[in-house]
Amino acid sequence: MTKTIAVIGGTGNEGPGLAMRWAKSGKYRVIIGSRQQEKAERVAAELNARLGKDLIRGMVNPEAAAAADLVVLTVPYSAQAPTLHSIRSALRGKILVDATVPLQPPKVSRVYVPPGGSAAAETQALLGDEVRVVAAFQNVGAAHLREPDHPIDCDVLVCGDDKEAKAEAIALAEAAGMRGLDAGPLQNAVVVEGLAAVLIAINKRYKVKGAGIKITGLESARTSSE
Amino acid sequence: MTKTIAVIGGTGNEGPGLAMRWAKSGKYRVIIGSRQQEKAERVAAELNARLGKDLIRGMVNPEAAAAADLVVLTVPYSAQAPTLHSIRSALRGKILVDATVPLQPPKVSRVYVPPGGSAAAETQALLGDEVRVVAAFQNVGAAHLREPDHPIDCDVLVCGDDKEAKAEAIALAEAAGMRGLDAGPLQNAVVVEGLAAVLIAINKRYKVKGAGIKITGLESARTSSE
Numbered sequence: 450m451t452k453t454i455a456v457i458g459g460t461g462n463e464g465p466g467l468a469m470r471w472a473k474s475g476k477y478r479v480i481i482g483s484r485q486q487e488k489a490e491r492v493a494a495e496l497n498a499r500l501g502k503d504l505i506r507g508m509v510n511p512e513a514a515a516a517a518d519l520v521v522l523t524v525p526y527s528a529q530a531p532t533l534h535s536i537r538s539a540l541r542g543k544i545l546v547d548a549t550v551p552l553q554p555p556k557v558s559r560v561y562v563p564p565g566g567s568a569a570a571e572t573q574a575l576l577g578d579e580v581r582v583v584a585a586f587q588n589v590g591a592a593h594l595r596e597p598d599h600p601i602d603c604d605v606l607v608c609g610d611d612k613e614a615k616a617e618a619i620a621l622a623e624a625a626g627m628r629g630l631d632a633g634p635l636q637n638a639v640v641v642e643g644l645a646a647v648l649i650a651i652n653k654r655y656k657v658k659g660a661g662i663k664i665t666g667l668e669s670a671r672t673s674s675e
Numbered sequence: 676m677t678k679t680i681a682v683i684g685g686t687g688n689e690g691p692g693l694a695m696r697w698a699k700s701g702k703y704r705v706i707i708g709s710r711q712q713e714k715a716e717r718v719a720a721e722l723n724a725r726l727g728k729d730l731i732r733g734m735v736n737p738e739a740a741a742a743a744d745l746v747v748l749t750v751p752y753s754a755q756a757p758t759l760h761s762i763r764s765a766l767r768g769k770i771l772v773d774a775t776v777p778l779q780p781p782k783v784s785r786v787y788v789p790p791g792g793s794a795a796a797e798t799q800a801l802l803g804d805e806v807r808v809v810a811a812f813q814n815v816g817a818a819h820l821r822e823p824d825h826p827i828d829c830d831v832l833v834c835g836d837d838k839e840a841k842a843e844a845i846a847l848a849e850a851a852g853m854r855g856l857d858a859g860p861l862q863n864a865v866v867v868e869g870l871a872a873v874l875i876a877i878n879k880r881y882k883v884k885g886a887g888i889k890i891t892g893l894e895s896a897r898t899s900s901e
Contacts, residue, residue, distance in 0.1 A: 560863045562788060590892070602891040606873065633876030637786045640869035647832065647866050648890075650859030657892055664877060665828040665887040666816070 453478040454621070455517030457510050458524030458532060460492040463548060466594025467523065467586065469496045470625040472504035473597045477624065479505045482513030482536075489513070500597075514539035519617060521546040523586070526568055533575050540580045544614045546621065547572045547638075548586035550645040558650035560643040569608065569638040583609030584638035585618040587645045589627065590659035601625075603661030606632035606641045630664055679704040680847070681743035683736050684750030684758060686718040689774060692820025693749065693812065695722045696851040698730035699823045703850065705731045708739030708762075715739070726823075740765035745843060747772040749812070752794055759801050766806045770840045772847065773798045773864075774812035776871040784876035786869040795834065795864040809835030810864035811844040813871045815853065816885035827851075829887030832858035832867045856890055 454471055456464045459481035472479040481496070483489035489507030497503045514520050514536035520543055524532050529549045549568040553561045565571035569584035576582065585607040593599040605622035607629055609615045615631050622629030632641060644662060651660040680697055682690045685707035698705040707722070709715035715733030723729045740746050740762035746769055750758050755775045775794040779787045791797035795810035802808065811833045819825040831848035833855055835841045841857050848855030858867060870888060877886040 558859050560859075560866050562792075562865060566788075630877060631880045632873050633784050633786075633880070637869070637873050637876060639788060640786050640866050640873050643863070643866035643869070647858050647863050650863060651856060651890060651893070654857045654859075655893055659892045661891040663889050663891050664874075665889050666883055666885040667877070667881055 451476070451478055452518040453480065453516060454519045454521060455480045455482050455513035457482040457514060457520060457522050457536060458528065459483065459513075460488050461523055461525070462591045463586070463589065463594065464523040465492060465496055466591060467521065467625055468505055469500060469595060470597050471621065472496070473500060474624040480513045480516055481505055481507050482510040483507065484510060511536050511539055517543070519544050519546065519621070521548065521586070521621070522572070523548045526551045529568060529572065530575060533572060537576065540576060542579060544581045544583065544617050545572065545576065546586065546618050547582055547584050550587045550642055552646060558646055558653055560646045562639055562643070566636070567639040567642050569635055569642065573635060581609070581611040581614040582635065583607055583611070583614045583618045584635060584641060585622065585629070587642050588648060588662060590648075590661060592659040597626075601627050601661070602663065603627060604663050605629045606664075608632050608635050608638040608641055610635045677702070677704055678744040679706065679742060680745045680747060681706045681708050681739035683708040683740060683746060683748045683762060684754065685709065685739075686714050687749055687751070688817045689812070689815065689820065690749040691718055691722055692817060693747065693815075693851055694731055695726060695821060696823050697847065698722070699726060700850040706739045706742055707731055707733045708736040709733065710736060737762050737765055743769070745770055745772065745847070747774060747812070747847070748798070749774045752777045752789075755794060755798065756801060759798060763802065766802060768805060770807045770809065770843055771798065771802065772812065772844050773808055773810050776813045776868055778872060784872055784879055786872045788865055788869065792862070793864040793868055795861055795868065799861060807835070807837040807840040808861065809833055809837070809840045809844045810861060810867060811848065811855070813868050814874060814888060816874075816887060818885040823852075827853050827887070828889065829853060830889050831855045832890075834858050834861050834864040834867055836861045
C-alpha cells in the first residue's frame with residue numbers, strides 16, 4: 450500500500466522541495482499542509498505544474514495530518530509548538546518526522562540548545578508517547594531541493610528512539626535522493642539540529658550557499674535501511 | 676620562529692598520533708605531556724623510534740605547558756578539570772586547543788551536554804579571559820592517526836571566539852594532514868563535541884570503526900586559513 454505523507458508547513462523554505470521529490474519518487478502520496486487552504490492548493494498546483502503531473506494535494510495542516518500515514522514537520526522553530534497543537538489530535542499512533550531547526554534570529558550561526566534538550570525532544574514531550582517522533586532533514590540546504598534531479602551532497606542523520614520510525618525516515622531520505630543514516634537515540638538530535646547553525650556559520654565564513662555534511666568511513670558497511 | 680606545541684595528556688588515545696603528525700610536518704617542536712615523567716619519556720621515545728628521528732620530547736604536564744607556545748588538551752572528560760588545574764599557571768596569555776569530548780560512559784553513543792554548555796566552554800570558564808580557548812580535534816578517529824602517512828578522511832571543525840586562535844588550530848589540522856574549518860563561535864562547540872557521540876553511534880550501528888565527517892559544498896571556496 451502506498452503511504453501518504455503530509456508535509457506540515459509545506460509551503461515554506463524546505464517543504465516544497467521535499468514534497469516534490471517524494472511525489473516524483475512514486476513511492477508516496479503527498480499532501481502539502483499550510484495554515485491557509487488557498488496557499489496550500491496554490492503551492493501544490495505550482496509543484497504539480499513543475500512535475501507535469503497532478504501528484505500533490507494541498508490542505509490545511511490539520512486535515513493534511515489526518516489524511517496522512519506519515520507526518521513531516523517543516524516549520525520555523527517559533528511556529529513549532531503552535532503548529533503541533535493544531536495537528537495534535539490527528540497524530541495519535543503515527544510517526545512524526547521533525548525537521549525543526551532551533552535557531553534564534555538574528556544569531557542564526559550560533560548553536561542554540563532549546564530548554565527541552567532539542568527541538569525534537571520538545572516535540573516528543575508535547576505530543577506524548579502515542580506519537581513516535583524522529584528528528585531528520587535539518588541539514589538539507591533548500592538551494593537545490595526544488596530541482597528534483599539535482600543531486601544533494603548531504604547525508605540525512607536520523608535520531609529517534611523507535612527503530613521502525615527511524616527506518617521510515619531513512620526511506621524518506623532515500624526517496625528524496627539522499628543517504629539516510631541512523632544517528633542514534635532522540636537525545637542525539639541536539640547535535641544534528643545544531644549542525645544547521647554550524648553549517649550557516651560555515652556558509653558565511655567561506656562565502657558559499659549550501660554547505661552540507663557527509664559521514665565518511667562507511668564504505669564497507671551496509672547503509673540501506675534493513 | 677618554529678612554535679612549540681605541548682600535547683597535554685599526550686600518552687592517551689588521541690595524543691600520540693597528533694604529536695607524531697605535527698613533529699613529522701617539520702612545522703612545530705613537539706612535547707608530549709603526561710602526569711608521569713617516565714611515561715611521557717617512554718611514549719616520546721616510542722614515537723621517535725617510529726619517526727626515525729628524535730623530534731618529540733616527554734615531560735610532566737605542567738612543564739610541558741610551560742615550555743610551549745601552543746597547548747593542546749587531549750584527555751578524557753573526567754580528567755579535564757583536574758588536568759587544567761595542574762597546568763593553569765603555565766597557560767596565561769597562551770592559546771589552548773581543547774579536544775575534550777564530553778562522554779558519559781558507558782552510554783558513549785548518546786550525546787551528553789555538559790552543565791557549562793560544552794566541555795570547551797567549561798574550560799574557558801575555568802581558565803578565564805587570559806587564555807584563548809578553541810575547540811577542535813574531537814572527531815578525529817584514533818584508528819589511523821598513528822600512521823602519519825595514512826590519509827584521514829575527516830574535517831576538523833574549529834570553534835572559538837578569537838580569530839587568531841582559530842587560525843592556529845586550523846594550521847594544526849592542516850599540519851596533521853586534515854582540513855581545518857572555522858565552525859563559528861565557542862558556543863558551537865556543543866555540536867562539534869557531541870558529534871563524537873553521534874559518530875560512535877554510527878560506528879556501532881553500521882559496524883565500522885572510523886566514521887568521520889566531511890563538510891560538502893565548499894568546492895568553490897577558499898578553505899585555507901587566511
